[in-house]
Amino acid sequence: MARNPLLEFTDTGIYCAEGKFYIDPWKPVDDAVITHAHSDHARWGSKRYLAHKLSEQVLLYRLGDIQLQTVEYGEKIMKNGVEITLFPAGHVIGSAQIRVCYKDEVWVVSGDYKVEDDGISTPFEPVRCHHFISECTFGMPVYKWKPQAQIFDDMNSWWCNNIKEGRASVVVGYSLGKAQRILQNLDLSIGKVYTHGVIENTNEALRRNGIQLNPTHRITIDTPKEEVRKGIIIAPPSSVGSPWMRRFQPYDFGYCSGWMSIRGAKKRRAADRGFVLSDHADWDGLISAIDATGCEKVYLTHGYTASFSRYLSEIGFDAHEVYTLYGNDESEEDTAPVAATQADDPVTNDHNSLSFGEGRGEAGTL
Template identity: 50%
Template sequence: MSLISFTDHGLYCSAGDFYIDPWRPVNHAVITHAHSDHARWGSAHYLCHADTFPVLRLRLGNINAQAIAWGDPVYKNGVKISLHPAGHIIGSSQIRVEYKGEICVISGDYKTEADGLSGNFEAIRCHTFITESTFALPIYQWEAQPKMFDSIGQWISNNQQNNTVSILIAYSLGKAQRLLQAITPVTDRIFVHGAIWNTHKVLQDHGIPLPNVQRVTPEIPKSSFNRSVVIAPPGATESNWMKKFHPYKTAVCSGWMQVRGNFRRNNTDAGFALSDHADWQGLISAIEATGASKVFVTHGFQSVLSRYLNEKGIEAAEVKTAYGEEDLLLTENPDEA
């Protein structure tokens, strides 16, 4: 592939001399979204979407960054760069790169179902498409968001009837904000872990329309949490921080909960298969909609997806990257901003 190459620093456009989501420090980094496996500290200059910018600053510090809107082109050495909605989390973008008639789109992470918060995924016609494959197995077929939110709301209501606190385990950037749409029809007594509060406050101050929540602090009496909802990052489940909420029930919100028994292995009471990634059919439909003649498959079930695409007559190849699977919900540091 001539326009984008795969290097030990990340995806590189030599014509424009920039990297997309580099995993090592570079001079010019174009960022798809602010999750830590795609946005890393140390680069001299960052380009990102306007809604990604405040969270990038929160997580990486006082970086040198340029924030742009979706569809607004930036030119570097004659290479046209533009950002387009990925639907993964707030501000998440696909990167469209065009040079001398060749178009490559780097998806980052994405989902095709509109969630009312992250921007609707936009299929972009291109010659080459670089796609994630986090949930690239036919078993992963998500329920529609309204139905999933109804299930979460009912679980909370049942806990309220039993004077039990409902603790939802969710990644602090993306899932935590999305879940508020399921919680607010049931209660306005919503508490969040400090890591989630930091992200929530930055997004609210930026103008993202999120409901008000309350940060969990040591000064809050235990009785205040009765019948409430608490959103906590994965790492908090193994900490003493949880003790203040007794009696409580926990539910993991992750696409991995699609597999029966996963919530029991994670020592929780319930699991909701709510994912910020495309499911199997979402991946296939997104790839086909690009019309790409060449597809590179990264992080996830690369071999399954690339083999399927090749069998369908779409040339595909696997690529190893340093991107992780944050939706695994097992390793996020509860103290991370």
């Protein structure tokens, strides 16, 4: 009699019945293994959490007083006879792919990932497996990223020009991942870096974890506007159009997102500049990462799941869509709903188009 798959897709999350744990559950459970600290993957309410050690302080900052165990990359942990190992995902600081092994069956849950080394996150490492669970946020050929060095050359030139013209520079990116990536790649010979409180709280949590970040200056009510104009401000998406941001007028603001590659996204965000910078893999990155696993089957959790799974099937992969509650994290939430539409894209946005169990048996088991 064939046994059930080692990992199953349930209405609570990705479940390992043998090990009695969930990976990135979206409902409270007894044992949660977490890929990274973004809000769609790390949710409050579970009894016990396991994550990479560099996620520790951010998870405590975001989720409060939780029971948290942390491990290094490559360190093996056993849960009820099932082996768990974390490998770098390259998405944000502390992000991990979860390798789950029992007897002769190996699964890898990637969480979110990118394959370019951003200089601050531990670079993505392909992991061989039989079954690979992958995102495909940018799983369309139109999404192909330029090397980040080109993006930051452009950003630093924009910053210099704003100083010459007496305008403040505000660059917008999410507080965990994008903000630190921006910070570490700015040319600090130009000026100081000022931060919104939400950004600085996350920076402080990462510094408590031993991460060496470039110097920043928290903006308070007493921060002189004239001094800020000589530097650059890193702010979260929630600050766009707010009284907090308007206090720095005149200013230019640049939005950092993979969705900035779509026609009209910059205009709808009222951004002066759109910097195409994403912490998710692009089309080529997704395909290369999946191919490097040598997997027998690939499961797509969020993004352009229908069209990407069709493409993977056409080139020889056994690809499947699965429905999850991932993909609405802080990383792109302000732009994705309006950017990835038929008006801007050559295809329909088929994000998470299947429900549990559709064509795949009971409880979404594959």
